[in-house]
Amino acid sequence: MGKEKKLGNHAKDKLNGLLPYINVFLFITILFIIVYRLGIHQHVKIIQGFMLAGVFFSLAGLGICSLGKGYSWSTAVKVFIGIGFIMRIGYMLYTPYTTRAIDLGDSSLEGYGHAAYILKLLINGHLPETNWVQFYHPPFFHGTAAVVCFFVNKIMEYSKYEDILQIAKIVSCTAACWSLMLLPKICQELKLNARAKAIAAGIIAVLPSCYLMSARVNNDALVTYFMILAVLYTIRWYKTQNWENTICLGLAFGLGMMTKTSCGNIAIFTGALMLYVAYKKFKEKKGKDIGYKLLGFGSIAFPLGLWYTVRNYILFAQPFGYVVRIGTDQRIYTGDVSFVKRFLTFPARELFQPVYSNPWEEYNISMFVIKSSLFSEFTFDIPAMIPRILIALNSCMILLALGAMVYVMVKFKENKLLSRGMPVLWGVIYITFLYFNIEYPFGCTMDFRYIVPTAFLGAIFMGSVFEKACNRKTKKAVLCRFTIGTVTMLFGICSILMFCMIGQ
Template identity: 30%
Template sequence: MCRSRAEDRIYEYIFCLLVVSIPVIGQAMIANQGIGAEKIHMGMWICILLGTFLFVGDILMASRGEREEKILRWILLLGCIMRIGYTFYNGVFSRVHDVWYYDDYTQNSKASYLMWLIERGKLPDTYEGQLYHQPFSYLFTAGVCKILQLMTYDRNIYFVGSIGGKLGSCIASCMTMLFSLKLCKELKMKQESKILVMWFVAFLPGMYLAAGRIGEDAFSCLFAVMEIYTALKWYHNSNIRNTIYTAIAFGFGLQTNLSCILPMGLLVILVLEKMVGDHDAIKKYIGQTAIFAGIAAPLGLWFYIRNAIRFGIPFTYINKQEIGNMLWTGDYSLRERFAPINWENLIASPYANVYEDYNLFTYFLKSEIFGEFSFEMGKVIPYTLLIINLLMTIFLIAFMFRWITKREKEHDEWALMGMFAFYLLFICYSYYKEPFGCSMDARYFLIVPILKVVLLGKLSESLNLALAAGKGYAALMKAAMLLFGTASIVMFCSIS
């Protein structure tokens, strides 16, 4: 039986409340009780095992009409357990980027950025190092740390900053799952396709790795999903409320990371399409565009304008790397760097090596799963995850070529396809302009694996595969996703 929209909203509000409160309260309890990483790790093991048993039992007992909704609900729950659990047991300086020290402002690191906000109550006085980054993720995390400080016995700000710095990313990563599901619903995807998408998003290791570190990566992914969702929602129902939602999403997105401007291309096309297709309502769309600009521009651009006035740096400023350093890949040819797949490298190791690898697509495929990190857990689990990710990519490419030859194409399919292609082109351009190992990392564009699986689900519905092929594909994807989730859980419980 389908739930009403009002019931959906109630579940969403409860989900948001729990996602915001549980990480903060849990981290405060762990800090106050002095619970070590080993006990937390064991607790997460128990939570995952118990959750899995309850999940299977609940699904088996559910009626046919309720089963798929319950599966989606349990997927959200298990995904949150993994993100929150990893955040709790992962070390402060384990699998992080550019964090360094919390008690040394001269490092100009991401930790320094957070401590400027917590201790001094203002943005950094310089843009050097990591301090040029857009502030929303740090402002949000600083607010969470202030709340955490009130709940812990040890009020030392460096201690609070170190244990609380990850909580903002954890909350953002959990919220990404909710908005991925809302995107699927907005695209009117079938229940089986929604389950495929949410299973992949919930259990993708790159997602919970991002949840357990300070920085803007998890927030950038969240706002990119929100921007695409709100843009399509506005297109389907162009009212003032949806205009305001879209403006807020884009405003906070730009305040989080410059890459969040990319979905603006989709929004501009959708607005122009509305104006061209409905001349009688053109004044309405011009008015809504003005409302959008009036909200999104101040929210999104104030920090860029501040830095341009105060430091004289352009809106597109990034911290430049030194040519020829350990991460430099510019000595390799364009063919070597942009060839579709380096099979020798793919077979040699399931993990990306930021100092040695140079092929963009191979590196990106690996870092979607593991980031820039490697793990001591044998080869079966990592290769299982990598092969399934590769299999999904191959299916998507095949479906895209098949879709191109299709006569009738849905508008939303065009939108998703264009957005996916735009991101890929931008990633290629970025690596061309900045030929360094870290430029290939999927952590900057965690929206891409989400778009990949959403597009895969949408195209598989649209292409009307022959009966045998459709059943074969569905069975294969169910088996692959079950294996992917199992391998991801084993990885989650193995790493420390």
């Protein structure tokens, strides 16, 4: 009886843990329906005004609470996540899905982009008949978007494909918010306190790349969520190899690779930890139990993650790891530029001029990463001063994050998951990104959207160093706290202002 009660309580706790995610999805969906039914989405300045007001009152509320009870870092975490929600949801509401889109294609059944992929599932009820252009991608995002479009459109009653596809933004926006919600959980697993969580959450809450993904009708936001989820459950599985963590890890990888095969890059890190755990267990004569866990993980992750790839291999002879090719005669091709110019130089004179990234003209990966993490591949009709300040602050943030990673590796040796595991994971993501750019030398492959999880890791490193500095009273510690806090605050202000100024 006691065991049954304990299991019941455990199941209840897990359901309560899922409720915030369900509530976020429902809130975004209901708000979308209200805003679009009333036509408020056409009044960009009204939405941006509400965004600014929401951010202001959130920070004011945090300040008032601090005056009464003293500053609470735990409260700050919640406030920063709330600000992240406001910015992601607000940007999604006022931005049409055709604006700053990536690989969208025509909004018709005859197209070959992400829009047509969703429509084929929604209207025809089956997978694409070819693997042309974007149809080589696995279908989880597109299937989820088609389902959400189907049910929400029962209320919206749209007849035009262009209107129906606006609904698909709900999936990307939800995924962008869910990713932010996972960050404090990862910090918790890495044994970081509320100060570190607040700095990390504050950085990711104001990350422009996450805003841009939240309004896109493609699989970037959803695969980023599954990659972050896979990191969380890799850490949990490493610490406790129970069936719950095994199944959740398998689902994270399986559904992630069914969204976009690049999620499998994380498996290099996860696989290494699994082999290490298996080696230890076999030495302890517990190999049978860990063997069952690995088999269970594989039986979930591999069928979910690879069935579409196998299908396309059988039907279209599509190679494993296939990415759609662009002609080398296109201006976007960078393979005719030397390796040194692409990967080993940094043309500092181009940092502020031109302000925005141009995949058709640029070839230097470091420069493109700095700018595309802010603006992706687009230009914005706002005073040039704000994006230039953002570029300067973003460059400082990247340097601080890299410096923090090195510091964590040297000074946090007792916390092996943080000081060894997270830098290795960062290296895996970035090295596979570099390899991708060597194999597919095009301007668009340099976009930061492929490596957004590195920003999450950088935020964790900066939060860790900030926490350490708060425990010391030396001049270096004070300078460190001031630098991280000031740069993060200024970056957040400029990021929020920019996305509350731009038009559709």
